[in-house]
Amino acid sequence: MDLKEEYPKVLILSDATWSNSNNIGNTYTNLFGGWDPERIAMVYARGDLPENKICNKYFQIAESRIIRRFFDKSVKTGIEIAQDTAKLEDYDIEVDVEASRKLYSFFKKFRWNIFLLARNMLWKIGKWKTSELDEFIDSYDPDVIFALACEGSYINDLQQYIIKKSNRKAAIYFVDDIYSMRQFSLSPIFWLNRIISRSGLRKTTSMCDKVYTIISDQKEEYDRCFGKSSEVINKGGNFSGDMPKPTARKNPMKLIYSGNISAVGRWETLAQVGRALDSINSEGDRAHLYISTTDVLNAKMKKAFESCKSIKFKGKLPIEEVEEFQNSADILVHVEAFNIRDRLKTRLSFSTKLVDYFERGRCILAIGWDESASIIYLRENDAAFVVDDLGALENELRKLIFSPELVEEYGEKGWELGKSNHGIEDIRQRLREGLLSLSEG
Template structure:
């Protein structure tokens, strides 16, 4: 079975896209994957062997020089034709800060459609996919790629929604944001119409999107083999609280509330220290807000393998969402794949955020974490946890049981494989 996966980021072990896709696909019998990346970056994976990369820079260069290729096939991780991650100057600065003008500029570049070239067609023809699998995203250029691939191959399309990219339940004062939102909604509805299956990331999203798109959406989570629970033996003094992942979308503000609470708790002697591992660029403002030298340690980014070890060494794993309206609306239907890593480690989870956010609601419903819904309760709840070893052990067991109940990779892959086989039979 051949699956052509399409996305906007390189398939890498150290990013959420590649990590999650490897998780849900690896282990399915007789599966071969090729990957089209509509963006910059270098792949880093042993799981996928065939990659095709198309970037805005190469599209622009091709407009001025037809001999310069838009598309480059990548069969290794050291291809010179690809720009290294994080070294793209002003172009990436605009993308990093989500300037609406950048998104408009990017869509104009892709609208020339010179990327529909012989190299792209040859890559698709040589691979000859059975199914096309892609993110459901409010990215005009990605959806144009899907329209082309669907028409060119006549093969079934499956889309997977990770965030709320369609509804108007958002907050922005930018006219460009709302212009883009309305323009993308039409394309997304058309993408849904030509898709054989639509997967979503949370139960809240399943309810809303099934109603909006008038179809049966399926929830697909990240998963693991939950057969042997890691033993938890308290050994850290002070207690080690670990947060790993993206601190954008206002999450750093909630982490700062934790830092402030720990700072007060640690006045007499250190009782708990929060370690933050993140690849998110840290501005001076964020550094200042998180500056509690005795209570918060900003550690930067580490590999996925190292993160797994750090989580096992932790007493409490921290999940946070922002309390600010704009940030809450951005993530209200999202589910953090990091939580499944937390479940696998069998450690107590402390989750802080509003109750109407999908990840927080999930943890409350499944009793998978100690949940705090109000900023004013953070210090009180932290004190209760820090001074109760039995509570930490109780919720380390509950987090593991939550993963065992809802995230067994065998069950998740069985759903995927059955859907794939049904499409092939049709």
Template sequence: MNKKRILIISGESWREDSNGGNVLSNLFSTFTDEYEFAQIFTNPAMPSNSICAKYFHISEGEVIKAFLKNQTFGRELQSSDYLIQDELTIKNPSSSNWLTFLKKLNFPIFHTLQDLIWRGSKWQTPELEKFVLDYNPDVIFAPMYYSLFMHRIDRYVAELTNKKLVSYVSDDHLTFRQFSISPVYWFNRLLLRKNVIATAKHYSLLYTMTQEQLEEYQPVLKVPMKVLKKTGNFEGVPPLKTDCGNPLIIMYGGNLIYNRFKTLHKLAQAIKEINQNEIKIQLHIYTQTPITEKLKLLLDDGQNSLLLGKVSMEQLNIKYSGADLVLHVESFELKQRLLTRLSFSTKIIDLMHTGRGILAICSKESSPYKYLKSEDAAICVADVSEIKKTLQHLLEFPEQINEYAIKAWECGVRNHDAKIVTKDLHADFKSMIN
């Protein structure tokens, strides 16, 4: 049987040990009998997955050098090179260190300069055109990004192939409900909105992660839209923990961006106050975010809160099994609240699958809070002043932890069952091709 072809255009490389790559695998792992995949991506890291075997790399790690030398850049990767290239990247990551450093700073002017460099660079090459036309995709899947150059790549490929484009948005790249006193930030925001609207003219379908985002985007973009939920295997019964630990272990596994570390610090302070006479609760934090002295000072006192660094996703799942409560947090600062209010972390579905009660500490206006509260799928705290009181209540009534573990699992069964969601996803892609 001749398989249909899906071309994916994304910022992240397709690595199953990264969150972005894990999302791609979660979406398309059941497609492999009927579809084959190719990917155009810009992240310096090499791909590592069991689904896709054809890649074109327009590396953002090479863009400045190519721009300064007025050279073209971008190349098709050979599958035999992946492991070797990946090892070289791990052993000698200096080529992309500057990029990681600048991204961590996240200054508005950096995004402006980044766009100017990409705008003046020679990424639109005969090699890229040949790769796209030779592959001849039946449909294009291109998640929506903040970076303007990703929008230009999307439009270029859509116009070159004249094929239908399906997109997926997980953050707010469109609305003006943001906070910043920087004129550069608002200049970037205007350009982003303009590019999103321009790219959306090519969309045959746009998936959002939340109903709130769909309702805000639909009147502006005027394209077919659906809510797409991350899936999990929720068959059988949840792997509950029979007894709560002594001390009670609360575990966080995720990055510390958007000032999430400040909410974790508030939690650590509440735990310290409760533990004055004995250690009743411990916070264990696993993160891919580089650990600085500041983070150590705020989040690791060696007793109440432990900052345990980076582990693989497979190891993280093992760590979850040893916890009593698993944690979702967001910042309560105005700028960060507005920035993430329409976002829905795919990790929440991973938390539902752990068989542990979920503790969600985030503002009432955030999509995760609204969803988890309406589904009664987590112990929700919408005010940092309530953290200590909530923890004391759970120490007094620990049976509620397993009650919420069951509720989280049941929410997964109702709304995130892989068989139901992927059936709808398959139908959508077939309709794009037929």
């Protein structure tokens, strides 16, 4: 069997960079691991550089260059990048990376609805449909398109253009709820952005021959919305061997959270855990919560964490140390927000770090709204010690901390769910076969 029969030549369309340091980049690495590197490429819409060991061929469209082109017509808004040759020593790339980093950090920090609207307008009037982009598509000549579902109308315009230009069949992958109107905001501009985004997503999805969703609750709702039967593709892990043996139980017990905390209100729930542990520890030093995140804390977060003696904030850890950090836990912590805006925003999401937790073979403590898809999934499979009521948090924590048999039991149950539903080879094979079928159809 030749390589074309095994691996279709796929072109990924994404707003975010394929970097193992961000969530979606980590997901790409997980799904496309083992893919022939000569048969995978990406077009993305951010100015930073990729970082992974799978894909080497990219076309990058940077917003900073779109802005610069208004003042200098010689600026190329899109450029081809090879990961193994793109270096920050290149002055133009360094300028683009730094400018894009500042722009993205600003949007991420404030995320004002007016700025999101302005971003879409920038792409509407800016020149990104260029001969360089066309030449990249033609020269790569993909067999199939794999588009990440994105809420910005700008990225939907880009994806629609490439699908039409390439004249290839496409699949779209939803990893968050970016379509439902079941949201909360008092801003009219938020709802304007949502309506515009939904229109773009409907058109992009209508141009795709296959839809992937990340969890069954999302599948059920989106199948109704788009009138298409989607397939669930989630993150995979290595469950081929024996379950890792837990380390000797620590005294005080070590609870660990690693992941994002700021974008969807998780930090508030973590602070609640810290306060509950402070109350428990007033009777003796029983347990501490260790937090690792790449997010930069604002003043409010710092104050909340520093006010809890039981919280040990570790900040950003090198990627290669995260697994060891998680393995040192007695209990791995997953949290979701309880405020109405963020809980609705993440209602149909699945936290991919849960698969990493399953791999560790440690007890998972999951705290979140009972309508969160992640919480429903864990509860239905009895794979975590679930708390969905903050009023009961301290009592439930006491129950878990003082019950070593529960800690051991849920470590085994999480591992078994991972082994049953998240085997990496099965997931990669299903994705490869699905894209191969499209390319041959």
